[in-house]
Amino acid sequence: MGTIAKIPGTVLFIRTADHCPAHVHAANAQQGWEIRVFFSYASDELDWQIKCGQPAKSEIEDCMAEVWARIEDCRAQWWRDLKKLCLDNKQVELNGAILRTVPPQKSVKTAKPTMPARGPKGKAKMVKSVISPAVLTVKPKSATYDPATKSVEFTALGSDVIHTGKCP
Template identity: 35%
Template structure:
């Protein structure tokens, strides 16, 4: 387990488990109020997603969750870095994408006409760059937080 940061607004500890699974996510655990939330993120964009909260009887108030999500969004670079250092994956291998004008890469739910499949990825946490190697032999770089 690797601690990423402690939420100043909620007191929850945000971390990544060493044996975690895809999709990329962090856990936020509040020991005093006995809840844990999983928040997902991507290496292709800045959106974050609340994946789960447990146990249901101890769900924090919406404003507490909003503060936590805001802090995770602000510290997304740290979350990605921690995930990468522990898991060494962006969880994008075999995913389908569409490369739009200007080099923008759009993640697709499945294979579509004109889609390309990701064969391999590499992530540079210092520069926040994801390098996609596509099955057709082409490569694309995605700069995050430019």
């Protein structure tokens, strides 16, 4: 168990044999509750789930704030302990040099078609949808994390090219 932080009555930690998605456990043994705070290497959003007990809203908010304040420590500890980034088969994009997950509505398979354009003599012609070349699907077990540079290296499906992007 890798301890990330301690706040009054609560320990935040990462289990050394855990599962995806990447998350931190926050447990208060005295009050009998535990939550999971989910994080990502390709998103700056956090989410949470009550595992057991009844934490107060303020306790959940405190845990979320603590994880956010230590997000780089969380990413580094998860990588050190589990050697997985939980990005296998996820769609990501490199926005500049920043790695971001692609929201479902931006999926490559459901690219929004463009409206027909007018050709010569007023006849309609179809214009093909253009999908951003920066949208990539991460090849399983190809992603690695470098805590020193806070960046992810990965290979995309159908390619041998290594891509690098900084975590948001």
